[in-house]
Amino acid sequence: MTFRLYPNIQIEKQLGYHRKLHKDLFNAAVNNRFTQYQKFNHKVDYFEQQNCLPAFKEVWTEYKQINSQALQATLKRVDFAFERWFKGLGKHPRFKSIRHYSGWTYPAKSGYSVESNGENGYLSLSKIGRIQMRGKAKYWGKPTTCTIVYRNGKWYASITVDVLDQVLKPEVLPTGAIGIDLGCKSALSITDGENHQQIDAPKFFRNAEQKVKKVSQEKRRKRAPKRNKKVKASRRFKKVQLRVSKILKKVANQRQNWVHQVATEIVSSNSFVATEKLVVKNMTSKAKKGTLRQSSVTKRKKQKAGLNKSILDVGFGMLRSTIKYKVEQIGGVFVEVPTKKVKPSQTCPKCGHQHKKTLDIRVHECGVCGYVQDRDIAAAEVMLYWAKGNLPGLGTSLVDAESSSSTSYTRKQAGSMKQLGTKKRQKSVEVSASNELRDVETHSSGGANYG
Ligand SMILES: [Zn+2]
Structure with missing residues (x-):
C-alpha cells in the first residue's frame, strides 16, 4: 500500500x-x-x-x-x-x-x-x-x-x-465443503453436491480490455521513442502511455477487490475446498474461439487472445491463490485436484463414466446413468467427490491428492523427454486400470486433453 x-x-x-x-x-x-x-x-x-x-x-x-x-x-x-x-x-x-x-x-x-x-x-x-x-x-x-x-x-x-498474524481463526470452523471449477463460461462454478452457484466475471474485465485495446491503438499512431536512433517519445505518446498505465492500475485495483470479496465469501461458510491444480484453459470466449481455429488465427487475433488472457487469467490465478491462502489461514483444507488424472470435465460425477467433451459442449449428459448437469457444475462436482474420496470409479484419498499435486506431478512436468515418455505410459496404464475397475467402455485415452 x-x-x-x-x-x-x-x-x-x-x-x-x-x-x-x-x-x-x-x-x-x-x-x-x-x-x-x-x-x-x-x-x-x-x-x-x-x-x-x-x-x-x-x-x-x-x-x-x-x-x-x-x-x-x-x-x-x-x-x-x-x-x-x-x-x-x-x-x-x-x-x-x-x-x-x-x-x-x-x-x-x-x-x-x-x-x-x-x-x-x-x-x-x-x-x-x-x-x-x-x-x-x-x-x-x-x-x-x-x-x-x-x-x-x-x-x-x-x-x-x-x-x-492478523487473520483470526474463527471459533467454529465453517462446515461447508465445496468444489470449484474456475473459468470458461462462468468465472466460478461452485457446488456442495446439492446446491450449485455460478458467479460471472465482473464486467470491468471486459470493459478494461476494450479500453486498453483502444488506447493502445492510439498509442501506435504517436511517435514512440527509439533509443538507438536517439529519437525521443513525443509528448502525445507520453500522454497516451500515461493513460494506458492509469487504466491498468485501475483494473489491478478492481481485480484485487473482486478477488478478495469472492474469496472471503467462500471461506465464510466453507473450510473444505477442492479445485483444479492448474488453470490452463482459455478463459474468455474470444480467446476460446482463437484456440478452436488455431490454424487460421492471424497474429493480431493471437495478440488479442493474449490480452484477454492477461487481464482475466491473472484474476483467476489470484482468485485461486487467495482462496487457498484464506482456507489454510482458518485451518481448513484446500485440495488441488490433478486435472490430468481426474479429468473433471470429462467424468460423470454420479457414475464415474468418462466421455470426451469438446469445449463447445456446455452440458454434461451422461450416456451411462443419464445424469444431466451444466458442464462446469458437473466438473466442480467431480472435483469435490474426488477430493472427498467418494467419486465413483476413481477411488482416491486425500493423501493421494496432496502428494500427487504438490510433488510428484511438478517434478515430472519439469522432467526430460524420457520422463515425459514414462508419464504418458503411466497415464495409459492408469486409464486401462480404471477401465477394468468400472468394467465399462470409455472413449478416453492419452493425447488431447480438453481439461
Ligand atoms: Zn453417469
Missing part, C-alpha cells in the same frame, strides 16, 4: 540527497560490472558487490549514514537488471540520470519505523527524519519492507505488511 509523504523543506532536501546517493551507487555498480567484464573478462555478481560495500564506504564516507540493507537493496536492483538482461527479458542496463531514478528500498525491518494503524500517520527514516504520511491501507499489519519513491515531484512510501 502506498502512502503519500509530506516532508518539510529540510527533510525533502535530505530525501533528495539520499536518492542521489542511491542513484550514484546504482551507476557505480553498473559501471563496475561492465569494466570488470570488458577489461578482465570477469563477471561480477551480487555477492561480490555486496562484499565490497564496507570498503566502498571507507572511501565514500557519505554512504556511512545510509542504512546498509538499503544499500544492499540498491545493489540488488542492479543485479536484477542484469539478470533480466541475461535472460533476454530486459534491456541492456544503463546508467540512470536522477530524473529516471525513482528511489530506494528498506528490505527489512530496519532503517525506518511506521506509526500508523493503516490510515495516515508518520514514517520515520533513520538519518532523515519523521515525515507525515497520508493514505489508507485495506489490510494492515506489521510493516516488512518500505520503498521510497519520488514521482512527478511528489514523494511516496510503499509499505508492505505482514497480514498473516
Whole structure:
C-alpha cells in the first residue's frame, strides 16, 4: 500500500540527497560490472558487490549514514537488471540520470519505523527524519519492507505488511465443503453436491480490455521513442502511455477487490475446498474461439487472445491463490485436484463414466446413468467427490491428492523427454486400470486433453 509523504523543506532536501546517493551507487555498480567484464573478462555478481560495500564506504564516507540493507537493496536492483538482461527479458542496463531514478528500498525491518494503524500517520527514516504520511491501507499489519519513491515531484512510501498474524481463526470452523471449477463460461462454478452457484466475471474485465485495446491503438499512431536512433517519445505518446498505465492500475485495483470479496465469501461458510491444480484453459470466449481455429488465427487475433488472457487469467490465478491462502489461514483444507488424472470435465460425477467433451459442449449428459448437469457444475462436482474420496470409479484419498499435486506431478512436468515418455505410459496404464475397475467402455485415452 502506498502512502503519500509530506516532508518539510529540510527533510525533502535530505530525501533528495539520499536518492542521489542511491542513484550514484546504482551507476557505480553498473559501471563496475561492465569494466570488470570488458577489461578482465570477469563477471561480477551480487555477492561480490555486496562484499565490497564496507570498503566502498571507507572511501565514500557519505554512504556511512545510509542504512546498509538499503544499500544492499540498491545493489540488488542492479543485479536484477542484469539478470533480466541475461535472460533476454530486459534491456541492456544503463546508467540512470536522477530524473529516471525513482528511489530506494528498506528490505527489512530496519532503517525506518511506521506509526500508523493503516490510515495516515508518520514514517520515520533513520538519518532523515519523521515525515507525515497520508493514505489508507485495506489490510494492515506489521510493516516488512518500505520503498521510497519520488514521482512527478511528489514523494511516496510503499509499505508492505505482514497480514498473516492478523487473520483470526474463527471459533467454529465453517462446515461447508465445496468444489470449484474456475473459468470458461462462468468465472466460478461452485457446488456442495446439492446446491450449485455460478458467479460471472465482473464486467470491468471486459470493459478494461476494450479500453486498453483502444488506447493502445492510439498509442501506435504517436511517435514512440527509439533509443538507438536517439529519437525521443513525443509528448502525445507520453500522454497516451500515461493513460494506458492509469487504466491498468485501475483494473489491478478492481481485480484485487473482486478477488478478495469472492474469496472471503467462500471461506465464510466453507473450510473444505477442492479445485483444479492448474488453470490452463482459455478463459474468455474470444480467446476460446482463437484456440478452436488455431490454424487460421492471424497474429493480431493471437495478440488479442493474449490480452484477454492477461487481464482475466491473472484474476483467476489470484482468485485461486487467495482462496487457498484464506482456507489454510482458518485451518481448513484446500485440495488441488490433478486435472490430468481426474479429468473433471470429462467424468460423470454420479457414475464415474468418462466421455470426451469438446469445449463447445456446455452440458454434461451422461450416456451411462443419464445424469444431466451444466458442464462446469458437473466438473466442480467431480472435483469435490474426488477430493472427498467418494467419486465413483476413481477411488482416491486425500493423501493421494496432496502428494500427487504438490510433488510428484511438478517434478515430472519439469522432467526430460524420457520422463515425459514414462508419464504418458503411466497415464495409459492408469486409464486401462480404471477401465477394468468400472468394467465399462470409455472413449478416453492419452493425447488431447480438453481439461
Ligand atoms: Zn453417469
